[in-house]
Amino acid sequence: MKILVSGAGMAGLATGMDLTATGHDVTVIERAQHLRTNGSPIDIRGEALDVAENMGILRQLQDSRVSTTDLSVFIDGAGNVIAALPVQEINDTADDIEIAREDLARILHAGLDEHTPVVFGESIRSLHDDGTGVDVVFASGKTDRFDLVVGADGMHSITRRLTFGPEGDYLEHLGFYVALTDLPSARGEAGSNPFLNWPGHMIGIARYKNEALGVLNFRHDWIDYDYHDLDVQKQILFDTFGDHHEWRVPEILDAVARDPELYFDSVSQIHMDDWAKGRVVLVGDAAHCASNLSGRGASLAILGAWRLAQALRDHPDDLDSVYEQYEVLHRPSVDKAQAFARPGGDLVMPATHEALELRNARLRDMATDIGGAE
Numbered sequence: 001m002k003i004l005v006s007g008a009g010m011a012g013l014a015t016g017m018d019l020t021a022t023g024h025d026v027t028v029i030e031r032a033q034h035l036r037t038n039g040s041p042i043d044i045r046g047e048a049l050d051v052a053e054n055m056g057i058l059r060q061l062q063d064s065r066v067s068t069t070d071l072s073v074f075i076d077g078a079g080n081v082i083a084a085l086p087v088q089e090i091n092d093t094a095d096d097i098e099i100a101r102e103d104l105a106r107i108l109h110a111g112l113d114e115h116t117p118v119v120f121g122e123s124i125r126s127l128h129d130d131g132t133g134v135d136v137v138f139a140s141g142k143t144d145r146f147d148l149v150v151g152a153d154g155m156h157s158i159t160r161r162l163t164f165g166p167e168g169d170y171l172e173h174l175g176f177y178v179a180l181t182d183l184p185s186a187r188g189e190a191g192s193n194p195f196l197n198w199p200g201h202m203i204g205i206a207r208y209k210n211e212a213l214g215v216l217n218f219r220h221d222w223i224d225y226d227y228h229d230l231d232v233q234k235q236i237l238f239d240t241f242g243d244h245h246e247w248r249v250p251e252i253l254d255a256v257a258r259d260p261e262l263y264f265d266s267v268s269q270i271h272m273d274d275w276a277k278g279r280v281v282l283v284g285d286a287a288h289c290a291s292n293l294s295g296r297g298a299s300l301a302i303l304g305a306w307r308l309a310q311a312l313r314d315h316p317d318d319l320d321s322v323y324e325q326y327e328v329l330h331r332p333s334v335d336k337a338q339a340f341a342r343p344g345g346d347l348v349m350p351a352t353h354e355a356l357e358l359r360n361a362r363l364r365d366m367a368t369d370i371g372g373a374e
């Protein structure tokens with residue numbers, strides 16, 4: 001089949017790799033001018049580890065392992081450690097692999113066949129599915145026709161919007177926002193990764209390899225803003241965190257001001273009854289974003305890509321059967337990951353002083369029970 005994959009994030013790259021390996025003629029397009037590799041390290045867990053092995057990339061993932069989450073601690077405004085993050089509540093198994101986003105993207109990108117280049121700076125402008133193929137008009141003005149279009153273009157997927165309707169029909173805001181900024185001033189520092197809370201807020205530093213990120217999280221109802229406007233995103237962060245001068249908050253906000261690649265988004269989920277319509281099918285966050293609080297977005301992306309490719313291999317001439325198999329095999333993993341995310345906000349950003357105190361007391365008790373982590 002001649003297949004277009006929209007988006008070169010983890011889902012798009014994995015889909016490109018799996019479909020190319022299955023013998024399809026695949027084109028991957030990415031709106032950005034380069035692979036978007038910033039962001040905090042992400043986890044490959046559970047069944048996704050088996051898929052990684054089948055894809056032939058497990059050893060590379062293991063060799064690139066980092067331990068950012070394991071080293072996370074909650075601190076007070078003076079920088080003193082209050083409690084450790086309960087990683088035993090977060091990880092599926094000890095085999096889980098935490099890996100820098102750039103390393104995962106690099107490994108998946110390298111796994112694409114030489115005949116499957118990623119076309120950067122390109123996006124779908126419109127698509128028309130006539131039942132036998134999909135005519136695509138690209139933002140560049142070029143046109144082409146495909147047997148199948150795979151939307152792997154993230155939570156704000158244009159493929160979903162053009163095929164299934166407005167984002168608002170599928171997006172559930174969980175009540176939080178997240179931002180990640182490059183923090184050059186903290187590179188190379190040793191020790192644990194500190195996170196400071198006040199009610200409804202968390203700000204901290206995540207270090208891995210020789211990199212350092214400022215991490216900002218806060219509770220807020222849905223904010224209507226242009227999510228392509230970086231200046232607006234930064235202003236929201238200044239308004240939210242700017243009154244706080246304790247610990248290293250000003251240093252992190254200074255980094256926000258300087259970062260041309262700041263990552264900022266609502267913590268939301270995508271819920272859809274169907275991930276496919278005609279000759280258009282969705283994978284990864286475009287289909288079923290579970291949010292960063294699930295810690296399972298990248299695993300779901302890799303799993304979904306593999307299951308879709310497998311279904312296309314099992315039913316080469318019958319898209320209905322492809323979609324049915326993809327749905328039956330993948331839906332339970334999605335439901336589990338989406339459910340896992342829900343309590344995550346209360347753990348990392350308790351809403352009130354009382355809830356914060358309770359959380360810290362619980363974590364201190366747990367640390368004592370398991371032998372006195374920090």
Ligand SMILES: Cc1cc2nc3c(=O)[nH]c(=O)nc-3n(C[C@H](O)[C@H](O)[C@H](O)COP(=O)(O)OP(=O)(O)OC[C@H]3O[C@@H](n4cnc5c(N)ncnc54)[C@H](O)[C@@H]3O)c2cc1C
Nearest residue numbers: 007009010011031039040123153154158284285292297298
């Ligand atoms: C820059 C960035 C940083 C992130 N950081 C974190 C993090 O720190 N922690 C975390 O848990 N999750 C993070 N995520 C989300 C995480 O990567 C996903 O939840 C997970 O990996 C699933 O990946 P995905 O490929 O479905 O979606 P994404 O990783 O969101 O990838 C979607 C890709 O599609 C591209 N795209 C979007 N619109 C179009 C379009 N119209 N045409 C073509 N391409 C398009 C995007 O540029 C992106 O490369 C981040 C995502 C991005 C894009």
